[in-house]
Amino acid sequence: MSTEVVVRESGEVMSREKIELIKQTVAKGATDLELDLFLHACKRTGLDPLMKQIYAIKRWNGQEKKETMAIQTGIDGYRLIADRTGRYAGSDEPVYEVGPEGYPSIASVTIYKMIEGQRCAFSSSARWTEYVQTTREGQPTAMWKKMPFLMLGKCAEALALRKAFPAELSGVYTHEEMMQADNEPRHAIADHKQTAQAKINELRSEGAASGSSRPDPATPVPATGTLTPLADAAWKRWLLYVEADDERGTVLADFKEREDITTLSVIKPVNRARFINEFCAYAAERGVTVDTNEATV
Secondary structure, eight states, rough: OOEEEETTTTTEEHHHHHHHHHHTTTTTTTOOHHHHHHHHHHHHOOGGGGTSSEEEEEEEETTTTTTEEEEEOOOOHHHHHHHHHTOOEEOOOOOOHHHHHEEEEEEEEEEEEEEEEEEEEEEEEEHHHHHHOOOOTTBBBHHHHSSHHHHHHHHHHHHHHHHHHHHHTTTTHHHHGGGGGGGOOOOHHHHHHHHHHHHHHHHHHHHHTTOOOOOOOTOOOOOTTOOOOHHHHHHHHHHHHHHHHHHHHHHHHHHHHHOSSSOGGGGGGGHHHHHHHHHHHHHHHHTOOOOOOGOOO
């Protein structure tokens, strides 16, 4: 029996093994229909998913009450798509307005496209408040704090490129533009904390009334399933591996900020494997590969 599967939108015949490879790497959690759409975007843009030039990210959609897929690339992918049209005629350097805290408040970029022999300008602006990715405390994450002008400039350039090349770029967004989609409203964080504290107080009251010695619900729950406690030596080896690469180290700092972890030494052995797996998934969404085998998880 043939293992080939026809992906309808793109018309490409693919093996089930290749489909599963894409689903497990650059289109995690995608259904066959979502993969159909993703591969159609790959064909239309000419970007290679297995080279991580384009990938699909699933995020929780509060309005639809389910996870929805967004197709993303990097700013280099956008430039490549525009250049392949033969009509991309370069761009100006970003122009910034600086806010009171020293961060850019607005970035504006102009790109040029040849239309009937004329070099035409397409300009767009990106605002800091609309695109900055923040921690749970509302502060810029590591990448946005370290390179605020570069990050906002990329967002403005992506907007200008999409304005100039809508047929080629519609439906595909850059990673920098979509980082803000992971932000959680600060009022929602406060609500979560209040709910959690109320539940903890309730459980403590029940335990005191019954005289039971139930554990403090604030105590971390050991990892379950195939996850086992990770020894100090393996944990340190994995951390050294991650921090040895600047890109992995930056993503780790970003992840720590988002999870509100000040130091990794507070993570108990029973929770280390879970932390590694969640961090690897977070890094993969940003196009960074992290090997879990370095810690023999």
